[in-house]
Each structure stands twice: as structure tokens, then as C-alpha cells.
Amino acid sequence: MGLGGLMETAGAQIQGLAGSMETAGAQMSGLAGSMETTGAQMPGLAGSMETTGAQMPNNIASPFQPEDNEMLVPSSDFPTEGPQPMEVAPADTTSTVDAQAVDDPASARFTWTVDNFSRLNVKKLYSDAFNVGGYKWRILIFPKGNNADHLSMYLDVADAATLPYGWSRYAQFSLAVINRIHNKYTVRKDTQHQFNARESDWGFTSFMPLSELYDPGRGYLMDDTVIIEADVAVRKVIDYWSHDSKKETGFVGLKNQGATCYMNSLLQTLYHIPYFRKAVYHMPTTENDNPSGSIPLALQSLFYKLQYNDTSVATKELTKSFGWDTYDSFMQHDVQELNRVLCEKLEDKMKGTVVEGTIQQLLEGHHMNYIECINVDYKSTRKESFYDLQLDVKGCRDVYASFDKYVEVERLEGDNKYHAEQHGLQDAKKGVLFTDFPPVLQLQLKRFEYDFVRDAMIKINDRYEFPLQLDLDRENGKYLSPDADRSVRNLYTLHSVLVHSGGVHGGHYYAYIRPTLSDQWYKFDDERVTKEDIKRALDEQYGGEEELPHTNPGFNNSPFKFTKYSNAYMLVYIRESDKEKIICNVDEKDIAEHLRIRLKKEQEEKEQKRKEKAEAHLYTIIKVARDEDLGEQIGKEIYFDLVDHDKVHSFRIQKQMPFAQFKEEVAKEFGIPVQFQRYWLWAKRQNHTYRPNRPLTAQEEVQSVGQLREVSNKANNAELKLFLEVELGLDLQPIPPPEKIKEDILLFFKLYDPSKEEIRYVGRLFVKGSGKPLEILTKLNELAGFLPDEEIELFEEIKFEPNVMCEHINRNLSFRGCQLEDGDIICFQKSLRKQGNEQYRFPEVPSFLEYVHNRQVVRFRSLEKPKEDEFTLELSKQNNYDEVVECLARHLHLDDPSKVRLTSHNCYSQQPKPQPIRYRGVDRLTEMLSHYNQTSDILYYEVLDIPLPELQGLKTLKVTFYHAAKDEVTIHTIRLPKQSTIGDVLNDLKTKVELSRPDAELRLLEVFYHKIYKIFSLNERIENINDQYWTLRAEEIPEEEKNLDPHSRLIHVYHFMKDTAQNQAQIQNFGEPFFLLIHEGETLTEVKARIQKKLQVSDEEFSKWKFAFLSMGRPEYLEESDIVSNRFQKRDVYGAWEQYLGLEHTDNAPKRSYAANQCKFSEVSHEFDVVVKLDTHFISKRDSFKYLGSMIQENGEIDEDVTHRIGWGG
16 A cells, blocks of 8 residues: 555544544443453443454454444453353243244344343343344343443353354344334344354443333333344455455445555546447547556556456556656555546546546536625626536535535625725625536535644545435525526536545545446455445545543443544535436447457457466576577677676476477577577576576587576576577578587676777687687687788777676686686776877776766756756766766856755655755765665756855845834845844844834844744854744834833734634734833833734724733633733733734735645735835735745645745744
């Protein structure tokens, strides 16, 4: 499952724990079942823990009970040993089994009549055994209660003691006590459980109060007889590994590549919209297309396999067609974005074809944005299309509430009036209405959003209901615009529910779909498809909290709440009037012939591979290298050793085949008669080179291929690697190979040309060990095409890992004296002694091989455009820091290389590393390109305005300056030596800003989450200040604050509002905090007047504001006559951010709830038209939100550097 898979497990465990508490538990006051006889008292918790895989003692009771005192627990502690040796009454009981099938029904009703009930003198009583689903069952009751004042009743596996180890069975069942006065008072409770050796019984400890049961007037106990019923339906236990989805459901699943469950759920949903599938099949593709490079063909292939395969289908071709690599498949992407990109790609590919416009016809709807003036006749409208709708979950109880919120009318008035053409500022209504809905309506539920208070993405797990039928014409078409076509009936039926289980950082995705809109739902969970009921598909995906009260006396009775972490995040509805058209028939005639042929061929190849894999132990692979291979590869694909064995001809041969017969196969393939073939075995030397070692002996050639393989390579006998020696005569035709004696040495020769910087293979020779290199110079000149008397130099290529070793050969020593042996390589070149080495970069073989070994082509990218390769440079892995930046500076035509700063590449995130490389901070290029155990070929660069060593000695701060007289904010970059102080920062800032007075004094504040946490002292050093998460705000000190009298006080004033979405009010601060000087005896009325003047708020708006004293997040609302100063303690206000005067009002800033990877900043209040200067450019605060939106990172989080540049703090 990869990264997402890890979170899937975690999410499942959280969810599983909730599930167990939801259905199960017992009483903490004591133990049920046989263990009660020990007198032990131990608190505990039990329940249906199958979701988490936890197993707990079966008789331990739980504090969590439903409101009707229902209790789901196993009854006994040692079920594998059968019923405990307690007195079991020989009661007069009768029982019957009713079922549709006589023998071994999958479901049945068992009726048990218990006589003499009030006279039962036993703790527990078993019914007769009955058969359902091939298993034996019985009912277990505790007539006087199982440590409870309730009747306790369970379903028990009757033959648990004799079942084999590891048995398991799953049943849905209900237990009932029949009311014989009126059936509607019958007490019936149902549950489900996976029974096993540790939990062989399951049921209800508090089934019904004993006082009701034994009351003759209630109708349960009549004639001292109680009638008990059990309805049992045995379900097959779904084993993930053995479950056959096709056989069980008729559908197959999709394989998970690592964290692609979110994609799988979306693809299954689209596939099960037959009209969409048919359109995909009809897209024109050709047999020459490659699925890995064509989204339409990859999707056609995927859909075809989903329709006709018997096993789960892989998605790698499709993800490759997206341009994803393996890393992308282990990252969870945004489902909505994937859906849109996929539809846009298909829409584009459909243009000019018979299916053009299908996506729009199926998924596209339209809404109208309008602004209508109230007092003048003016209305502005804009029509927009949508493929899906994003609906708020937070604060909405269901889909209808979300639509109500979507079309909610906003009033533009007061300071927020609308500027209408020719009419000036006007009160207006603003809203959205729908002109038409699509046949297939996709609703994206905003389960994920950005929380500015927590500075993190959060998941909204609130309960959110969605109907089986959705009527968007309700209340006389309240969602429709005046020009909507009212003849179209917008009644929708639910088709798919896409679910996310887990938290914001990961989890698991799956889908509930009903492909034909019948009552049967299916769960598509990666490779597994199962049948499910409507309760599982709808009710259990609403999310929210479950509350189970504690009802045990003597214990804390406060309700226990837990959150459901599995909930719907996307819904697909199909319009009733289009149902017949969309749920259409799709068969083979809809699929292009070339696609059928291609996929049939793929299936045959897959079957052939499967067959080969099954028969692999009977075969071996023989790889045969020849002179032709060496000539083709050396100097082009390889430079060291002789050949890449993965690129030579290979033969798949049965191990039993005699080697002589294999030679005949080679003769057919290469056209070389058997008598002219001689084979050499390769050997891996201690220096990690791989060379021909010796020819096969006559005895070896009579062996089988399998025997020979084992002889040649005992360590790794998967393949047999051979070199085929073929000697050619003067007519270039094969001749029999010469007899090789011990004195003969086979040498291979490479020729180097320093002028072209090329090396190539020229041939091989047999030499005598006692001979000298001097004797073969003429022959080598002939191989090279040189004059016979050309002076040449010889070098032996010895090894290349970890370093290159290539040494000069003394031509006057013997070959044995030069320590040459079979398979050795001699590189030679023209002698440069006469012409000198100066004209060549790599004059001799050793320098060239060293260059090739260390050669590294680096892709350089500008740090400003980290996704785009700008240019490449060929460098050496051994280049030091200075050599790398000098080479880069030359390419960029920079005079000063020290102004270049480099940043390494993160191989996992495919992004630049957060910290740049320090000046001379690494020794070699190899270190710059290394990331843990991986090596990259990417470096990022930036050109600085000052040399990097100088910059590293400076501290750079971003300071936001608020002008005292003008409604203007400017952001400045201050760069000073690290030893500088805050005073130096403010002095530098004074030279860059416009002050209200020449003698104005400045102060620097630390602002975080809309609160002022600190005023910096002037002598504080800047070296340790971190402005990455905090906003540094500079402002003029008001004259009135400079000389505080003893009776005045400087207090913090913050804006706030209450967030009640989580069922409890939470204080959320927003806007810009500020200081206010208050005087002794000053009332709230007087303070309010000064605040209104300072903030320039209109009377109408200001009248809606409330004022409160807040301490530790708790508001105490103030009256007009309250003395404000009395509320604030006499203490250092600069550290007293937890005490402040709060201004409660609506946050008119843009909506700050973000869907994952998506932000909407378009709807911004006019009051944010304040000018912000970002570095050297003026932008409005309104546009600063758009700027921020453009800087949202791919993972949906906001770049921290951006937030403080705009001045929002963290």
C-alpha cells in the first residue's frame, strides 16, 4: 500500500475501535460467564474487535451501552472447552426451525419455547442446537441476568469445542422475546459478528429489564412460558486473498500501485457509468498507439479488462499515460483534480470525432452569478459552467443544507456596497442560481479544508447526510434561475458514494456503487469487490460522532463520544429522466477491432509468460556474446569491459538438451556451422571485471545445458553466459578455430583516438605468453588501419570500480612478464611523443577513461522555475565546488562565480531541497547530487545580487510596515550583518519608508495568529530572530504612548469571532491586532468611540460589533458603562497576549476554507482594498489573496515564506 497504505491501516484501526464500541462491550463492574465464579473483579472492555484485529477476553464487560440498555458481548471465557460445569436446567423446552430450504439453509428462524421459566434455578440455559448455513447454533440465555438486572441472551456456536484450529464463521442475526398480547411490543435486537474460538458466542447482556420480563401483565411471561426467536443469516467470511470477486459479484477490482486507491475508486465510478464507458470505447485510437503514451487508449484498455477479465486489473499503463513515475504512484493526489484533468484530456481527444461533446453532455451544468441592486434598476449576471460542485460539509446537516448555502443571498451594504455602473455605490444582493443541472451530477464534499488557526489542513468528520433520491426542484425550484428550463425534472438517484477512511495526512479510499441503480450495492475496495446493503453504503458513510452513554451505577455517567473516520467525500447522482440513456448496454460491438485484437494478444502474451514462469525450473537462459556485439557496444553504449550481456542474443533452452544440440540451434540462428564454433566461459574477477576465462572442454560439451550451467556459475546459476569465438579466413568465411594450448593467450584490443575522443573495438588476437608486445605492433596497426610502421602506445585496461586503473605496457617485456592472461584488454593509440599532448583534452587512454568514468551530465534548473530543465552541462563527478560554479558562471556569462548559489534536488519529492548549498559547503559534485542512497542529475541555481560568502554573513528579514497616516502596507527586505540589533533594523527601515513625521519613532512587533506576542527591544540582536513563521511588523509609536502617565495603560485589542461548528464555541482571532491606550475611569462607550475612529468603521457596521474582555480564551462581555481599565491586571502588557479587549464581529475577509489543493480567492470584500507593497510592487490586499492562491503548494499547504510575505504570520 505504500505511504497511503500505512495511513490506511492507521485509519482502519481508529475506525475499527469506533466500530467495536458502537456494537459491543460489557460491564466494568464484573465478569460475565464462567469467570464470575472466581470472584475476580477486573475492569475491561470487550466487543467485536474484528475491525482492528484485536482479541480480548470474551467475558469482560464494557462500560459502553446503547440507550436501550442493549449489551453486545460474548458470554463465556473458555468457549473452546464447551459449556462450563455449571448447573444447566433440564427444562421442558420445545423448539422449531422455520426455513425456506429444508436442508442446510443459509438463513432460518429458530423458535424456542421455554417452560417453567420463573422456576428455573440455573445461571444459564442452552436451547437445542439448530443448523443454519452448514453450522450448528444454539441460543444461550441467563434467566436471572449475566451480572445485570436484565435478561442476557446470546447466539452460541454449538460445536465450538470440536471445530478445527483457526475456524471462523460470520452471521447476521436477531434475537427476540415474543410479546403474546400484542406483537408490536415484541423485543427484538439484531447484530452481526464473526465467530471464532475466542468469541464463540455473541449477543446482549442487557437484552430487556427483568422487571418487564417477569411482569405477567406485560405479555412476555404467560403460563410461565417464554417464547424466544432467533433469525440467523450465515454469510460467507470474506477472505481477502481467496475471495473471487468475479465469481461472487460479477465484477473485478483494480490493483493498488502503492497509494492509488483514490484513483481506483474514481475509475470504478466512471466505468460503471455505461454511457461514459461507451464514449471512451468509441474514441478513435489506432494499433500504432502506445497505451503508456495515450490516455484514451490506456483507458479503453483498462475498461475492456474490467469488463472481460476474471481477475483484478493493473493501472500502470494508465498512470504512465498521465506522465507519472513510480514515485507519483506512491503519493496520494487530489481526487477532484484527477477527475477534472482526466475529463479535460478525454474531452480534448474527443474533438472532431463521433463522440465530441460527450463529456459536456454528461457532466456539464451551468450556474449564474448575479449582483442585483436593491434601490436602482441594475443587475449584473455572469454564466459559468461546472463539471462538479463543491459543497460545504462544515455547518451543514445534509446535501439540501449545502445547496441552500450555495444559493444563499449575500447583502452588499455599508462599507461593502457594490459599485454599479452609472449608479455609483449601491446596496445590492449577490448570489448564485443554477440555469441547468447535468444528467450525471458529481458532488464533491468539502471534507478537507485549511484551518488558519491550526495552520494545517484538517478533515471535517461531521455528520453529513445524503438522500437516495435528490430533488433539486424542491420548494418551487428555489435553486433555479429565472431563465432555467422548468420542463426538465431535476430528480436524481444516487449511483455512487466515494469514501475516505482515515485522517488528513492519509488514509484509504473505496467506493460503494450500484451499477444498474438496483437495490444491490457493491463495495469496490481496490482488488476486492463485495456485495453490500444500503445501510452500509449510505447510513454508515454519513460520518459524525457516535454517543454511547454509561449506564452502570457508581460509574461516570457522562456520554462517551467517538468520531467516525470513514465518511463520504464524493457523490454521483444520475437524473431519473436520463436513467435509461445513461445506464445503457455496452458490449463487444462498441469496442474497436484493433483494441480487441491488441488486448487478446496481450492476454495470450500474459498467459505465455505465466506458462514460462511455471516452467522456468525446466529451462535455462544462455546468453551468447560475439565479436559483432563487442563492435556495436564498445565506445557507444559501454566503455569499460567488453559487453553488456543484457543486450546480446539469448536462448531459452531446456536444461536436459545436450550442449551439442544447442550448438545446432546457434548454427540456425547465426549461420555459423557447428564445426566452426568455439565457446568460452565468462568469469567475474576479484576486481569486479567480467572477462572470457577459458574455452569449454570436449568433456563439458557432451554434457547437458543444465549441467554445464551449474559448472559455470555455482553462485548464480540462473543464466549461462558464453563468448562465441569464430575465426575467419582470408575470404572472411568461418574456418575451424585453431587448437589452443596453455602457452596461448586470448587478448582483446580497443583503439583510442584523442582527436575525436573516441574509443572502439578493433578485434582480438592469440599471442604466446613468452612473446613480446613489440612483435604484434604491425598486426595492431593493420587492425587500426594505420601504416605498418606507425608508432603506437599500449595500455592495459585493468579495472574501473571504484576507480579507473589503466597502466602503460612495456612493449619489451613478455606478455607473461606484463601479467597478461586470457580475456585481458589492451587499449592502444598513436604515440604523441612527436606532436605533444597540449592540443588534446585527454591525450592518452588513461585520462580519457578517467573522464568517461567521472563524466556527469547535469540538468540545471532555475530555482524560480523548479519544474523546467533550462540547460545541461557536462561536468566531472570529481569537480570541486569552485569548478562547478565557475563552469556554471561561464555558461551564464557571469563575471563573478561567487554570486551563483546552488541547491540540491530531493529525489523523493522531486523538489529542490529546502536549504541551499553553502559556499564551499561540499567538496565534490558527487556530494551535490547525492540524496541519501540515491543520486540525481539535477541542480538548481540562482544568481544573487551580492557574493554568496558576503550574503552568508548577513541576516535577511522581511518586515511589514504599516503606515500611520495612510491606509497602506509595505513589505521590505532588510539585509544586515548578523551582529546587528533591532535598532539597526529600524534605522535601515526609516530610509526606505515614508514617515508621518521626520522625528517619528518606530517599534518592531512579533505577530502570530492575529495576536501581538512581543515588542522587540532596540538592543536585541537579530541573529536568532526567525521570521519564517512569525510576521515582523513595524509601525510608528503614537505620541500618546511615549509618555504614559501612571493612570493609563496600554492594552492589546484583537478581532475575534466564535466558531460553533464543532458543537462548542471556539474563539477564532482574525484581522490585524493593535495596541490601545486606555485611561483610568474610561468607560466602554468612550473606548468604543476611539476604536471606531481609529479603524474608520461605519456606524451601521460598528453597531453590530460586540466588545468583551478575554482572558485565556474566555470572553466576558462588557456593558457600555463598564470601566475598561478595571478588567486588566497591572502587569507587563507586552507578555499579556492572553488578556485582551476583543472586538467580536463577522470576518469580512475572503473565505479561508480550502479544499485540498484548491483555493478560491475571488470573492473578496471591498474593505480589503488596502494597498500592499510586496517587495517593489504595489498590490491590493484583495490581490494578495490571489497571489497567495497561486503560491499554494502541491500538497495543499501554503508556502510559509509566502504567508509571511503577505503579512499573515504562520
